[in-house]
Amino acid sequence: MAYKPRVIVVGGGLAGLMAVIKIAEAGVPCDLFSIVPCRRSHSVCAQGGINGAVNTKGEGDSPERHFDDTVYGGDFLANQTMAKAMCEAAPGVIYLFDRMGVPFSRTPEGLLDFRRFGGTLHNRTAFAGATTGQQLLYALDEQVRRWEVEGRVTRYEGWEFLSTVLDDSKVCHGIVALDIATMEMRSFPGEAVILATGGIGRIFGRSTNSLVCTGSAPGAVFKQGVDYCNPEMVQVHPTAVPGEDKNRLMSESLRGEGGRVWTYKEGKPWYFLEEKYPKYGNLVPRDVATREIFKVVTELGLGVEGKALVYLDLTHLSQATHDKIRGVTEIYERFLGEDARKVPLKVFPSMHYTMGGMWIENKVGTAEDHMTNIKGLYAAGEAEYQYHGANRLGANALMSCTFAGMLAGPASVRYMKSLGGKDASTVPSSVFDAQRKREEERFAELKKRTGPENTFKLCDELGDMMTKNCTVVRYKKKLLESVDKVKELKERAKKAALTDDGGVYNEPLRFAAQFDNMLEIAHCITLGASLRDESRGAHYMPEFPNRDDEKFLKTTRCAYAPDGPKVTYDPVDIQYIKPRPRKYD
Amino acid sequence: MAEKVLFQIKRQRDRTSDSYWEEFEIPYRPNMNVITALMDIQKNPVNRQGKKVAPVAWDSNCLEEVCGACTMLVNGMVRQSCAALIDQLERPVKLEPMTKFPVVRDLVVDRARIFVDFKRVRAWIPIDGTYNLGPGPRMSKEEADVRYSLSRCMACGCCMEACPNYNEHSSFIGPAAISQALLFNLHPTGALNQDERIAAVVSEGGVQCCGNAQNCVEVCPKEIPLTSSIGYIGRQATAYMFRRWFRR
Numbered sequence: 001m002a003y004k005p006r007v008i009v010v011g012g013g014l015a016g017l018m019a020v021i022k023i024a025e026a027g028v029p030c031d032l033f034s035i036v037p038c039r040r041s042h043s044v045c046a047q048g049g050i051n052g053a054v055n056t057k058g059e060g061d062s063p064e065r066h067f068d069d070t071v072y073g074g075d076f077l078a079n080q081t082m083a084k085a086m087c088e089a090a091p092g093v094i095y096l097f098d099r100m101g102v103p104f105s106r107t108p109e110g111l112l113d114f115r116r117f118g119g120t121l122h123n124r125t126a127f128a129g130a131t132t133g134q135q136l137l138y139a140l141d142e143q144v145r146r147w148e149v150e151g152r153v154t155r156y157e158g159w160e161f162l163s164t165v166l167d168d169s170k171v172c173h174g175i176v177a178l179d180i181a182t183m184e185m186r187s188f189p190g191e192a193v194i195l196a197t198g199g200i201g202r203i204f205g206r207s208t209n210s211l212v213c214t215g216s217a218p219g220a221v222f223k224q225g226v227d228y229c230n231p232e233m234v235q236v237h238p239t240a241v242p243g244e245d246k247n248r249l250m251s252e253s254l255r256g257e258g259g260r261v262w263t264y265k266e267g268k269p270w271y272f273l274e275e276k277y278p279k280y281g282n283l284v285p286r287d288v289a290t291r292e293i294f295k296v297v298t299e300l301g302l303g304v305e306g307k308a309l310v311y312l313d314l315t316h317l318s319q320a321t322h323d324k325i326r327g328v329t330e331i332y333e334r335f336l337g338e339d340a341r342k343v344p345l346k347v348f349p350s351m352h353y354t355m356g357g358m359w360i361e362n363k364v365g366t367a368e369d370h371m372t373n374i375k376g377l378y379a380a381g382e383a384e385y386q387y388h389g390a391n392r393l394g395a396n397a398l399m400s401c402t403f404a405g406m407l408a409g410p411a412s413v414r415y416m417k418s419l420g421g422k423d424a425s426t427v428p429s430s431v432f433d434a435q436r437k438r439e440e441e442r443f444a445e446l447k448k449r450t451g452p453e454n455t456f457k458l459c460d461e462l463g464d465m466m467t468k469n470c471t472v473v474r475y476k477k478k479l480l481e482s483v484d485k486v487k488e489l490k491e492r493a494k495k496a497a498l499t500d501d502g503g504v505y506n507e508p509l510r511f512a513a514q515f516d517n518m519l520e521i522a523h524c525i526t527l528g529a530s531l532r533d534e535s536r537g538a539h540y541m542p543e544f545p546n547r548d549d550e551k552f553l554k555t556t557r558c559a560y561a562p563d564g565p566k567v568t569y570d571p572v573d574i575q576y577i578k579p580r581p582r583k584y585d
Numbered sequence: 586m587a588e589k590v591l592f593q594i595k596r597q598r599d600r601t602s603d604s605y606w607e608e609f610e611i612p613y614r615p616n617m618n619v620i621t622a623l624m625d626i627q628k629n630p631v632n633r634q635g636k637k638v639a640p641v642a643w644d645s646n647c648l649e650e651v652c653g654a655c656t657m658l659v660n661g662m663v664r665q666s667c668a669a670l671i672d673q674l675e676r677p678v679k680l681e682p683m684t685k686f687p688v689v690r691d692l693v694v695d696r697a698r699i700f701v702d703f704k705r706v707r708a709w710i711p712i713d714g715t716y717n718l719g720p721g722p723r724m725s726k727e728e729a730d731v732r733y734s735l736s737r738c739m740a741c742g743c744c745m746e747a748c749p750n751y752n753e754h755s756s757f758i759g760p761a762a763i764s765q766a767l768l769f770n771l772h773p774t775g776a777l778n779q780d781e782r783i784a785a786v787v788s789e790g791g792v793q794c795c796g797n798a799q800n801c802v803e804v805c806p807k808e809i810p811l812t813s814s815i816g817y818i819g820r821q822a823t824a825y826m827f828r829r830w831f832r833r
Contacts, residue, residue, distance in 0.1 A: 021715060037700065039740055040652040098721035101710040101772045103733040110723035128733060134651055135736050142709035149704055157697075181689050210646040244614060245621045245667075246648040331649050334668050335616070406715070456628045499630045500639040504599040505690040507642055508627065 003425040004029050007412045008175055008190035010161040010217065012038030014133075014398060015381025016196030017140035018405025019412070024147035026413045031188060033156045033177055035212050038141045042198050042210040043401070046133020047328050048253035049115060049125035050097070050398035052090035056111055061122040063087040068577060070396060073119040073285045074355070074389025075537035075547065076579040077230065077555070077572055082362050082386045084576060086403045093402055094126050100139040104128050105324060116256045119285035119393040119584075130253055130327035136398055156188075160510065163220045164193060164377055165435045170225060172376035173424045174432060176439050181505050185439055187432035189424030192412035194370075194378040195221065195358065196405065203522050204351040204471070205463015208240055208249040218358055218383060219517025222524070226372045228558045229385040229570070230356035231521065232529035232539050235392055236471050238289035239312050240350035241332060247350035248335060251328045252394040254314060254345075255282040257321050261293070262344075263302050263310045272296055277585045284584040287391045287538040290349040294472045297348070304346055311344035351471055355392050355538065356528075357385040359557060362573070367414035370407050378412055380404035385555070389572075390537020446512045451495025455512045458496065462489055462522060470529055474541050479530035486523045487564070493519065524558040524565050531567055532556060549579050588613040591633070591677035592622060594641055596691045604688070608633035608677075609641075619659055619666040619680065620645050641680075642691040650806055653739025656746070657682055657692050663746040665806050683746045685753070699740045702762040706785045710775050722773040735768040735814065737807040744801035744811055756790030760801035763792050764814035770821060783818070783825040792818055 012034030197217035201209025769775035
């Protein structure tokens with residue numbers, strides 16, 4: 001059968017699925033790869049809502065306001081052209097989801113309802129109960145299913161992306177992927193590849209992320225030459241429920257609906273966020289809230305019951321409000337056994353999101369838009385770095401990931417058409433075979449490793465270290481120690497004997513392969529953080545407590561080298577809004 | 586001596602091998618769930634007899650009961666294993682894979698059939714295109730709430746496991762697919778082509794296969810009113826049959 005030029009999309013979350021829909025609409029075949037059935041992608045965990053300045057609350061909201069809140073929230077590290085385009089498109093994106101049948105919560109007049117979220121004074125977050133990510137993801141999954149039935153999309157669910165196929169000029173012509181059930185490896189040709197592989201929470205051990213959010217994919221292509229930007233910009237969400245297997249997210253929407261954060265001080269409830277930040281109160285941006293909670297617990301020693309916990313109180317909210325947030329409080333009830341209407345939740349900050357990600361171009365409307373520094377290879381969603389700068393506003397991720405897919409999809413089609421018929425079938429099969437063989441050899445080497453270490457235990461060690469040293473408060477000395485620890489773990493991972501010789505669904509073997517890639521991203525995070533001598537957004541160094549625009553209004557950019565990432569800096573696009581001091585009181 | 590929890594797990598090396606039982610003793614911690622225990626085995630894959638074995642294979646992702654990945658039988662009941670707290674379970678804790686889907690390995694099964702059935706019932710809104718056409722149709726809060734309750738389906742397979750009429754010998758699409766058909770029929774745009782979905786739902790393997798056991802609604806982790814959906818679709822199907830009959 002003649003080869004039909006196509007685009008490959010890796011990742012079945014909001015960004016990936018939106019890209020697939022755009023590509024299918026353009027009449028181009030699309031191969032979609034996802035480790036889990038797309039419906040189970042991590043986007044499903046998002047709770048609170050999606051931002052867009054639809055302005056149906058009589059507040060005079062606008063995309064310009066949304067844009068300013070976003071850039072201010074990101075402490076002026078976001079590339080403004082992309083953030084602006086996103087805010088301008090946002091109302092249309094919400095309308096699209098509405099037309100796709102997302103069961104958004106409604107007002108008495110039957111319009112979409114909007115709630116307030118962190119880092120803004122306007123109600124611009126559309127929501128579906130308290131499980132918005134689930135409904136948005138399902139809507140896109142449904143649309144992709146429709147295109148599958150029409151023959152435009154082929155799903156490879158249960159397949160893991162391993163690496164890209166590059167020719168001698170480092171142009172991307174496809175991927176090598178692994179069938180998770182049979183452990184078979186295959187190369188797949190494609191004119192363009194879009195990586196929408198999501199977050200990296202597993203590098204921090206416990207986070208709010210799902211288990212597939214390892215950071216393995218960006219790590220793999222980092223080794224192939226894809227630069228990684230602002231790795232040190234890692235978001236720690238203020239309110240999660242700490243757990244042994246996972247920190248379960250308690251959405252910002254709980255505060256948006258009136259939830260109050262407090263702890264006991266001198267025997268009385270102390271609403272410390274409301275006291276310190278009278279203007280934004282409990283809805284200060286996440287980095288600000290997280291630092292306050294952290295300080296109250298670790299410096300002032302005022303954690304609830306002497307533990308690393310504070311209260312998030314919903315007991316004063318009406319039953320109608322509780323119905324709106326049931327999707328979140330039922331998680332608390334299921335896993336902690338307590339009723340949020342009767343007792344306050346006990347929460348603590350947790351690693352949650354990465355603002356940093358793969359470097360991409362930002363020429364909206366061209367074939368290069370959203371392309372990484374490898375020709376023909378794109379990135380979209382949490383996996384790239386363009387939209388949020390040093391801190392992401394709540395409910396901006398569901399928007400940015402969808403918007404990124406809306407740009408990357410058409411860009412990849414433009415690129416494909418620009419190839420003028422020189423598609424992957426003109427590339428010698430030896431190029432594809434060579435990459436597949438490299439992966440087979442890599443897995444064979446993993447199987448041969450001997451020694452006392454266990455990769456899952458090493459991941460716990462990595463996670464504990466990253467959480468202690470590289471999240472809320474970053475001391476220079478600890479960051480440098482962390483870089484050394486990452487190097488140590490790279491060596492110790494080689495001494496982990498494989499615990500599973502099965503030829504079917506071999507998770508230990510896959511995780512060993514992923515862990516090597518994860519360590520590359522961990523190296524970027526620790527190194528990038530240790531070199532940024534300032535505090536900006538989510539990156540806080542007590543030795544350098546202020547923002548330093550003169551020295552550090554720039555993007556950290558990491559490139560792979562065998563002895564550790566090489567760090568350079570890119571200018572930030574600040575053409576629309578001049579940096580100003582960032583205050584939420 | 587630290588408290589240990591005894592797990593009895595039904596294992597299988599691959600699709601065609603015989604199944605066998607294996608026991609593991611896991612140190613107890615407060616608030617632990619079944620997946621915490623399976624992760625322990627990954628870090629220390631030694632069975633109760635002290636023998637080094639391959640860790641148990643299982644499917645999971647979100648660990649907070651919204652993705653539907655970790656469905657299995659825990660003490661004989663089908664449920665999401667991430668939400669199966671050890672404190673609430675009788676011991677020894679028995680883990681088995683679902684029986685209505687082919688086993689891939691240990692507790693991992695192949696649920697691709699669910700998505701095939703979602704295709705059959707045309708479970709989507711056929712929008713004109715993704716270009717901006719302004720807002721969708723207005724809808725009352727009550728309608729939106731009903732649709733929201735149906736939209737929470739994770740395709741976890743619990744309802745299919747519990748349903749006596751859903752198995753490898755029958756083409757029955759199961760409760761989830763029927764409820765999905767209703768979800769889209771209830772949307773103003775989806776209602777425009779509801780006959781396509783209803784035609785699928787009354788064809789081979791359709792709603793007529795439901796025997797009214799009502800197990801589905803009892804096991805659904807998202808408390809979706811599945812039996813109400815099945816009843817309502819039945820009504821829509823009857824009206825559809827009359828419409829077709831009179832149009833001939």
